[in-house]
Amino acid sequence: MKIVADNAIPFLKGVLEPYARVEYLPGKTIATADVRDADALIVRTRTRCDAALLEGSSVKLIATATIGFDHIDTEYCRRHGIEVATAAGCNARGVLQYVAAALVRLSRVQAWEPADKTLGIVGVGHVGSLVEAYARTWGFRVVACDPPREEREHGGFLPLEEVACQADILTFHTPLDDTTRHMAGAKLFERMKPGSILINTSRGEVVDGQALRESGLQYVLDVWEHEPDLDPLLLRDALLATPHIAGYSAQGKANATALSVRTIGRYFGLSLGEWYPSNIAPSRPRAISWQELCDTIDDRFDIAAESRRLKENPEKFETIRNEYRYREEYF
């Protein structure tokens, strides 16, 4: 059996070798010739898995060590009998802690308290639900938009336009698909309160970057259209700007690799059980007060320093993320 894996997926080396020939390659360079005789791929967001890569290959399974899967042509895979497995929820707490760090930073710089603000959440899945639960305990008023969930659950989710009108801070946690591409554009920005803040940790293409830049709104961006080639003006004017590292926690990466390994194990009948990297302590979720968060977050994740690093070295976008020291989740 042959497996082709992105060489930047941590904790993976040696785990599958007893069962397969594993070829590790930079995600961006994985090409048709590499996957032609492969049985499975383990990828990240940097490998486009579409007809151009997969046509004529023997790939039966693609495991992505990420939550998002917009880099995979799932329709092509379905038509060609290729199973696709994601690492759903793997780094949701990493993103929660990123949003927490951003909120603390903004509250300091702009001198406000959570009780003064309405937080709008767009997409209330693994990440959005965590942000909602913690933000409520910190004292924010929360309004949320999730049409698919509203249709299923009638849970009081509001239309996007309504959430945008009410929010002082609007944070996006949707997948990128045909319904969400540029969902945040000029028309939505016109509805938002002057001086309100947009946070995007979902995918760059969910937000129309040019319209955002021209909107006069304030914004925090972790994800960008056309990554790693950033719009220099969009970067310059961001309150906080980071290179797609919101989900880069040690536990998030460990979960991602573990879920991918287990998927391979189940699919090919390998005795990998509930494998998890032995050197990473699993997440230990707990409540944290706003005060404790403010007192501790800088030592755990200095988002302002991260932002300065990207602003000073935008051409190093991929290098910064490749050399990133994964943060420990601590709540």
Ligand SMILES: NC(=O)C1=CN([C@@H]2O[C@H](COP(=O)(O)OP(=O)(O)OC[C@H]3O[C@@H](n4cnc5c(N)ncnc54)[C@H](O)[C@@H]3O)[C@@H](O)[C@H]2O)C=CC1
């Ligand atoms: N910046 C980073 O490092 C990371 C980014 N992400 C991104 O965040 C996204 C969200 O992650 P999860 O919460 O785990 O995904 P999820 O699939 O658990 O939740 C997404 C939610 O968005 C909702 N949704 C779908 N279409 C919508 C629409 N048009 N309007 C409003 N809501 C809509 C869904 O119903 C679902 O509840 C991922 O798809 C990924 O692209 C995820 C992890 C790390």
Ligand SMILES: O=C(O)C(=O)[C@H](O)COP(=O)(O)O
């Ligand atoms: O999980 C996702 O979805 C993400 O966006 C990841 O955090 C990005 O992960 P990599 O592709 O850089 O491993």
